[in-house]
Structures are given as C-alpha cells and as structure tokens.
Amino acid sequence: MKNIESVVGLQGISKRFGDFLALDNVSLEICSGEFFSVLGPSGCGKSTLLRLIAGFEFADAGELLLDGRDMQEVPAYRRPCNMVFQNYAIFPHLSVADNVAYGLRNLDLSRAERGQRIKDMLDAVQMSGMEFRKPDQLSGGQRQRVALARALVRHPKVLLLDEPLGALDKNLREQMQQELRQLQRSVGITFVLVTHDQEEALSMSDRIAVMANGRILQIAAPLEIYEQPNCAQVANFIGDMNFMPATTEEVLDTAGCRVQVEGVGCIEFDQSLPREAKGFQHRVAIRPEKIRFSGERPADGICMHGTVTSTSYWGDQSQLQVTVDGCEAPIVVATHNLSGSDGGLPSAGDRIWLSAKRSAFLRFAE
Amino acid sequence: MRMAFSSGYLLYLYLPIMILPLFSFNDSYYISFPLQSFTMRWYDELAADPSILAALVNSLEIGLITALLSTALGVLSARPLARYRLRGQASILGIIMLPMVIPELILAVSLLVVLNQASLGIGKWAVILGHMLICYPFAVAILMARFEGFAIELEEASLDLGATPWQTFWRIVFPLVMPGIVASFLLTFTISFDEFLIAFFLSSDEPTLPVYIWGQLRFPKKLPSALALGTLIIVVSFLVAGFAEWLRRRHEASEGLP
Numbered sequence: 001m002k003n004i005e006s007v008v009g010l011q012g013i014s015k016r017f018g019d020f021l022a023l024d025n026v027s028l029e030i031c032s033g034e035f036f037s038v039l040g041p042s043g044c045g046k047s048t049l050l051r052l053i054a055g056f057e058f059a060d061a062g063e064l065l066l067d068g069r070d071m072q073e074v075p076a077y078r079r080p081c082n083m084v085f086q087n088y089a090i091f092p093h094l095s096v097a098d099n100v101a102y103g104l105r106n107l108d109l110s111r112a113e114r115g116q117r118i119k120d121m122l123d124a125v126q127m128s129g130m131e132f133r134k135p136d137q138l139s140g141g142q143r144q145r146v147a148l149a150r151a152l153v154r155h156p157k158v159l160l161l162d163e164p165l166g167a168l169d170k171n172l173r174e175q176m177q178q179e180l181r182q183l184q185r186s187v188g189i190t191f192v193l194v195t196h197d198q199e200e201a202l203s204m205s206d207r208i209a210v211m212a213n214g215r216i217l218q219i220a221a222p223l224e225i226y227e228q229p230n231c232a233q234v235a236n237f238i239g240d241m242n243f244m245p246a247t248t249e250e251v252l253d254t255a256g257c258r259v260q261v262e263g264v265g266c267i268e269f270d271q272s273l274p275r276e277a278k279g280f281q282h283r284v285a286i287r288p289e290k291i292r293f294s295g296e297r298p299a300d301g302i303c304m305h306g307t308v309t310s311t312s313y314w315g316d317q318s319q320l321q322v323t324v325d326g327c328e329a330p331i332v333v334a335t336h337n338l339s340g341s342d343g344g345l346p347s348a349g350d351r352i353w354l355s356a357k358r359s360a361f362l363r364f365a366e
Numbered sequence: 367m368r369m370a371f372s373s374g375y376l377l378y379l380y381l382p383i384m385i386l387p388l389f390s391f392n393d394s395y396y397i398s399f400p401l402q403s404f405t406m407r408w409y410d411e412l413a414a415d416p417s418i419l420a421a422l423v424n425s426l427e428i429g430l431i432t433a434l435l436s437t438a439l440g441v442l443s444a445r446p447l448a449r450y451r452l453r454g455q456a457s458i459l460g461i462i463m464l465p466m467v468i469p470e471l472i473l474a475v476s477l478l479v480v481l482n483q484a485s486l487g488i489g490k491w492a493v494i495l496g497h498m499l500i501c502y503p504f505a506v507a508i509l510m511a512r513f514e515g516f517a518i519e520l521e522e523a524s525l526d527l528g529a530t531p532w533q534t535f536w537r538i539v540f541p542l543v544m545p546g547i548v549a550s551f552l553l554t555f556t557i558s559f560d561e562f563l564i565a566f567f568l569s570s571d572e573p574t575l576p577v578y579i580w581g582q583l584r585f586p587k588k589l590p591s592a593l594a595l596g597t598l599i600i601v602v603s604f605l606v607a608g609f610a611e612w613l614r615r616r617h618e619a620s621e622g623l624p
Contacts, residue, residue, distance in 0.1 A: 054522075054526060055525075055526075056522055056525075075525070076522070076525040076526055077525045077526070077527075077528050077529060077530055077531075078528075082526055082527065083522075083523070083526045085519045085522070085523060086519075087517065087519060089517065089519035089520050089522070089523035091520060091523070091524075091538060092520075092542070093541050093542060102524070102527050102529070102537075103527035103528055105528075105529070106528040106529060106530075106533075107528065150523075150527065151526075151527075154527065154528065
C-alpha cells in the first residue's frame with residue numbers, strides 16, 4: 001500500500017469537548033481505493049474522527065489532508081468526501097430519486113448526465129424501480145441502500161460510513177457486509193468505516209485502526225491485528241484472549257529469552273521484549289481457539305493440566321472454562337462442534353490436558 | 367355512566383354554541399322561545415353595516431400581522447432553544463412563557479398606561495404589540511416541539527451533499543418544519559382574532575370585531591345581527607381549525623421520521 005497515494009492524511013489531530021479529550025494526537029494515512037475501518041468501543045473517539053474528516057467538527061490541533069489538500073478552512077459542503085449516517089438521515093420529504101439527486105444539484109452536470117448517474121447508482125445498489133417511493137415506504141435495508149447511493153452518486157474521493165449496519169438485524173447485516181465490500185471493489189472509492197463490531201471490521205477491511213480513549217493503538221491488516229496485536233488492549237478488544245502472569249527467567253544471547261509462565265512452566269521465546277531483564281513481570285497470552293484438549297497427555301506442544309469448571313454450548317462452537325494447576329486466572333478453551341452429537345466434550349469436574357503450539361503464545365509487557 | 371358523562375359534556379359544550387346560529391335565523395329581536403319564522407334579515411343587515419366591515423378588516427389585519435410576526439420570532443427563538451443547550455435555558459424559557467400566566471387585564475392596563483405615558487397613543491398597532499406578547503409563547507411552544515423532533519443529521523447530510531447552509535435551510539429545514547409554522551400561524555391568528563381585553567383597552571377608535579360586538583350589545587335591536595356575526599365567526603373558526611388539523615395529520619402520515 002505504501003506506493004499508492006494517500007487520500008486521507010491526519011497529522012497529530014487532537015479534539016477536546018470541554019474537559020473530555022475525544023482525540024489525542026491521532027495520525028494516520030489512508031490510501032486510495034482502500035477499505036479502511038476504525039474499530040473501537042463506544043466513546044473511543046472513532047465517530048469524532050469521522051465527523052472531523054467530514055467537516056462537522058474541527059480539530060483543536062493537527063493537520064487534516066483530503067486528496068492532498070489542507071481541510072482546516074474548508075466547510076463540510078466543499079469537501080471531497082461523503083458520508084453514510086448511522087441512522088441514514090434520508091430526507092423524509094423527498095422520494096428515493098430526489099434523495100439521490102440531492103447531492104447532484106450543486107454539481108455542474110447536464111440533465112442527461114444527472115439522470116444517467118442517478119439511474120446507474122440506483123442500479124448499483126439494486127434500488128431501480130423504487131425511484132418514486134417515499135422513505136417511509138422503505139425497509140431498513142432499503143434506506144441503507146438509498147443512503148449509500150446518495151453519497152456515492154457524487155463520486156467522492158472518500159466515502160465515510162458511520163456504523164452503517166448497526167441498525168440492521170443479523171442476517172441482513174451479513175448480507176449488506178458482502179454487498180458493501182463488493183460495491184467498494186466495483187466503484188474503487190476509498191471507504192472509511194467506523195464500527196464497534198470486530199467481525200465486521202475483520203471481514204471487510206483492507207486495514208483496521210483500533211482505537212481506545214481517543215488514541216490509535218494499532219493500524220494493521222485484519223490478520224495482523226488478530227494474530228499479532230501490539231498491546232494487551234488490542235488483544236483483549238479483538239476476539240477473546242487468555243492472559244497468564246509470567247516472569248522472565250533469563251535473557252538469552254540469541255536475542256530470545258526463557259520465561260516462567262504460571263500454569264504452563266517454562267517457555268522459550270525467540271524474541272525478547274524491549275528492556276527485558278531477569279525477573280521482568282509481564283503477561284503471556286493465548287487465544288481460546290488455539291488450545292486443544294485431550295484426556296491423555298499429548299506427545300508434543302506446550303501442555304497444561306487442569307480441571308474443567310464449566311462448559312457452554314454456542315451452537316457452532318463450545319467453550320470450556322478450565323482451572324489450570326498453578327494458574328489463578330481461568331483459561332477458556334474454544335472448540336468447533338465438528339460432529340452433530342455431543343462430540344465427547346468433557347463435563348465439569350473432569351481432569352483434562354490442554355496443549356498449544358509455542359507460536360500461538362503471545363507476550364505483552366504491561 | 368361514561369356515556370352519560372360524555373353526552374352531558376358534549377351538550378354543555380355545544381348547546382350554547384348551537385343557540386347562536388339558531389337565533390340568528392329567527393325573525394325576532396328577542397332571544398326567547400318559541401321561535402318565530404325563518405329569516406336572513408340579520409345577515410343582510412350585517413352586510414349593509416359598514417362599521418362591522420371596518421371592524422372585521424381591523425381584526426383580520428391585526429390577526430395576520432400578529433400571527434406573522436410572532437411566528438417569525440417563534441422560529442428564531444425555537445430553533446436555538448431546541449437545538450443547543452444555552453446558558454440559562456430554563457430562565458429564558460420561563461421569561462418567554464410568562465405572559466401565558468399574567469392576567470390579560472393586567473397586561474392590557476399596564477400597556478395602556480405605558481403607551482399613554484410615553485405619549486405614543488393607541489390604536490391598531492398598539493393592539494398588535496399587545497397580541498404579540500400573548501401569542502409569542504404559543505408560537506415558541508409549538509415550534510420548539512417541531513424543531514425538537516427534527517434530526518440534526520438531516521442538516522448535516524444536506525451539508526455533506528454539497529448544499530450551503532442557506533440552501534440547507536430552504537431545501538430541508540423549512541419544508542420539514544412547515545407544518546409547525548402553519549400550526550403556529552393559525553393558532554396565533556385565532557388567539558388574536560378572539561382576544562377582547564387587550565383590544566378593548568388599546569384599540570381606540572379602530573375596534574376589532576369582538577370589541578365592536580361588545581359595543582353593539584348595548585342596543586337590543588342590534589343583538590340579532592351580532593348573533594349572525596357570531597355564527598359566521600364560528601363557521602370560519604371551525605374551518606380554519608379543521609384545515610390546520612388536516613394539514614398536521616397529512617404531514618405526520620407522510621413523514622415517517624425514523
């Protein structure tokens with residue numbers, strides 16, 4: 001992505017509402033044609049970030065570039081971006097076609113060109129034939145499509161989406177995720193999606209920025225965000241994570257180190273953490289689905305022995321809560337329910353062995 | 367029991383109003399049963415009386431100007447009050463709504479005293495001033511409800527789609543608060559049109575319709591034509607109120623705000 005031009009650039013952006021610091025020195029670059037998601041819990045500043053790009057808020061400090069131009073003095077109605085609002089904000093007194101046409105009124109287009117653009121856009125979001133419907137005659141999914149068409153018909157450089165799928169029920173949401181991704185590929189416009197739904201972000205994005213308390217914690221591709229979170233906060237927010245207290249036993253000459261992990265024993269890692277030394281207290285983490293369980297001690301991998309405290313059935317998977325000998329924090333193990341019937345899940349009270357590959361273990365300094 | 371109460375209430379409400387039209391078609395100076403023969407005489411007399419027409423014109427003029435001004439001021443006040451959290455919001459609202467609880471008699475007398483002391487004289491424009499004082503709170507209350515139901519995202523969406531703030535107001539805000547503006551206009555007009563006390567004190571030699579009717583009551587022979595006039599006012603009021611309600615419902619039905 002490095003050699004593709006950047007369409008959105010934020011440098012040291014800060015925004016304060018009274019005493020509340022909504023954005024704290026945020027910097028990021030979004031590339032042309034990228035599907036970029038901003039993921040974080042509610043109140044983390046992600047919506048403020050989007051509204052700042054759109055021009056509904058102005059930064060207290062920092063620089064915002066859109067398509068290479070500084071946006072500090074540019075009002076919302078002159079910016080090369082358009083937004084899909086959380087509640088869609090469809091104009092209730094205008095028909096579907098008039099809603100879509102609204103953004104073209106201030107563009108210098110011929111009548112024919114205008115009509116063609118509206119028609120093409122309604123086709124693209126599968127709303128042709130509904131031109132004359134009023135918004136109150138539309139379902140939630142249809143309103144969503146109108147909101148998309150209305151924003152995209154202006155051919156913006158960047159499309160901003162503020163939790164656009166939050167109001168839809170689960171099946172429709174999954175369908176719209178697919179459509180949104182396909183639409184983005186076909187129009188080639190940069191999408192910036194704000195969401196608190198990690199699955200949505202992981203499945204749709206080229207890159208994700210994870211935010212908390214007004215700061216960006218990590219910007220990376222979905223795979224890296226999930227497999228190599230750069231801090232415990234990201235690891236905790238994206239997916240589930242088991243944490244175990246650990247102490248460094250020895251920093252090795254090979255840049256690696258040997259670590260004593262509660263409930264696990266000794267693990268050797270290839271890389272040591274910054275400023276790591278003997279006796280360094282930190283945490284080792286592993287995702288629930290990367291742990292296997294068995295009745296007998298497995299021949300390979302890193303093993304733990306413990307007692308099942310409870311099991312829960314989630315349909316596609318089951319989870320075991322296990323108290324591992326020598327570790328206070330309960331360890332969660334997730335397993336896919338491959339066979340239809342009770343696939344030999346242990347029950348509470350059973351003694352079981354857990355095992356995982358060494359590469360599945362992550363380390364966090366804090 | 368419920369039926370009895372409702373019908374009793376309806377009778378109590380409408381019987382006196384029904385008496386008015388009834389006797390306006392009755393061929394007698396005296397309002398008493400039994401009824402005499404049917405006549406249109408009082409309506410003819412009404413049409414032939416230029417001073418009634420003048421009073422009607424005064425009332426319409428005062429009503430329209432009052433409605434226009436208080437609704438316009440209402441829009442300007444209701445928008446920020448509904449949209450932003452202002453410093454001292456509660457006290458601002460309290461002061462705006464205060465004239466609703468001050469007795470009109472007191473308002474009328476004090477206005478009279480002040481205007482005379484300032485040697486500004488009285489007349490139609492003084493009535494308009496007084497009426498605006500009592501109409502403005504109603505306008506603000508109606509319009510605030512309208513602005514509060516209005517999603518700010520719609521304005522942002524309009525800006526986002528390239529419309530300037532001025533275009534946004536005319537293309538989005540104005541059409542959507544229009545039912546509130548119409549409702550406020552009709553209500554303030556009705557209040558001004560019906561109002562007696564302030565008009566009585568301040569209208570001087572330019573009487574409004576209610577003041578004129580009151581003046582006519584001293585002459586028994588004029589009473590039937592006052593009834594005829596009252597009948598016309600009732601009919602027009604029902605039509606205006608019905609129209610306002612129809613308009614409001616139509617907009618509510620076609621809106622479907624999320």
